[in-house]
Amino acid sequence: MRAAVIGIGSNSVRSLLVDVAGTEFKRLRRDREGTRLFAGLDEAGNLDRESMEKTVAAVRRMASDAAHQGAEKLAIFATSAARDAANGTEFMATVERETGIPLRIISGEEEAELSFLGASAAAKAERCGMIDIGGGSTEIAIGTPAGIESAFSCQMGAVRLYRRLRLDRKEDMKPVEVAAAEILDEKLREYPGLVLPETWVGTGGTFTTLAAMALGQPWTNRTNVQGTVITCEKIREIGEKLAGMNVEERKQLPGLQPSRADIVVHGICILLGVMGRLGMDRITVSEWGNLDGYITKNYCCDSL
Incomplete structure (x- = not known):
């Protein structure tokens, strides 16, 4: 099975494409783009528009690449910056709207x-x-x-x-x-x-x-x-x-x-x-x- 995962971090967005066989997997392709999502947090704890747009664009590109590479499964998760964001729900909705894939914000x-x-x-x-x-x-x-x-x-x-x-x-x-x-x-x-x-x-x-x-x-x-x-x-x-x-x-x-x-x-x-x-x-x-x-x-x- 070919699968991919995209991780939205505070400093960068990363993706990994693999072929899974039983308990093992082979790494086929990985990608990274620095987006500094955390730097977009303002004094009120909201992610600003620019940081969200830059991050969502990177996610959209990586999701498209994974689909073109034949990924049968694709997941997206986000970490610290999204956990901290007061408008994290809005960010989640934007990612899903732009990619068609639900974003899950994971705990620390x-x-x-x-x-x-x-x-x-x-x-x-x-x-x-x-x-x-x-x-x-x-x-x-x-x-x-x-x-x-x-x-x-x-x-x-x-x-x-x-x-x-x-x-x-x-x-x-x-x-x-x-x-x-x-x-x-x-x-x-x-x-x-x-x-x-x-x-x-x-x-x-x-x-x-x-x-x-x-x-x-x-x-x-x-x-x-x-x-x-x-x-x-x-x-x-x-x-x-x-x-x-x-x-x-x-x-x-x-x-x-x-x-x-x-x-x-x-x-x-x-x-x-x-x-x-x-x-x-x-x-x-x-x-x-x-x-x-x-x-x-x-x-x-x-x-x-």
């Missing part, structure tokens, strides 16, 4: 679960934790192949903290790290018995950017990104290097996707804050994420 917990299902295989461990740093939120989940033990979402993402905290030089990194650690610490109070795993995996643009830069390869070259292990020391080194550059200088770096140049250091600071709070010294990068998890959960037989 479900987003964490989907990301874990997609990314955890990269850890190659019986029990692991997963971190997914997005534009509006960061999801964390812990589990094993038999099931997920805990999954939650924190209100901190690269775009969200970019709008909240100025970061023009490496000395500005610490306040962002502290803010991320404090947000996580508040969430962890809801999980007093949480047992942390030894192995962690990370998914999302912050992680693939770090992997590309650590490997010294262009961001368009996905070779060796999956399964790359990056130490906290290396992450800080890359973060400080980027923090010492302006946005235009960052855009010239081959390992950095230009559309992430302004928010990338905020994403790195979130990661450093989380790693410090959870006592991590390294993390494994996964190219697979919540789109893959959605396929696994909804289209693969005998999935979790």
Whole structure:
């Protein structure tokens, strides 16, 4: 069966087209377009017209592409920005009107679960934790192949903290790290018995950017990104290097996707804050994420 899923994130719209056979699937095509939906949230919590139109246009294009590629099933879900939006119902109706496909806004917990299902295989461990740093939120989940033990979402993402905290030089990194650690610490109070795993995996643009830069390869070259292990020391080194550059200088770096140049250091600071709070010294990068998890959960037989 050929299936596709489109995920509307706070920073970008992404799609994945696969062929499913039993419990496995083969990735055929993936697409991404930066739309910064979260940046369209105004002071009243409403998504502005421009951000919605840009996002809906990307979804419409990807849905059309999937249909032309023979997708028999197509699903669309949205995450943090749509969850936060006061006019989320209007946004849902617009997406369905333009594509003919219902949009489902998923909870932070479900987003964490989907990301874990997609990314955890990269850890190659019986029990692991997963971190997914997005534009509006960061999801964390812990589990094993038999099931997920805990999954939650924190209100901190690269775009969200970019709008909240100025970061023009490496000395500005610490306040962002502290803010991320404090947000996580508040969430962890809801999980007093949480047992942390030894192995962690990370998914999302912050992680693939770090992997590309650590490997010294262009961001368009996905070779060796999956399964790359990056130490906290290396992450800080890359973060400080980027923090010492302006946005235009960052855009010239081959390992950095230009559309992430302004928010990338905020994403790195979130990661450093989380790693410090959870006592991590390294993390494994996964190219697979919540789109893959959605396929696994909804289209693969005998999935979790």
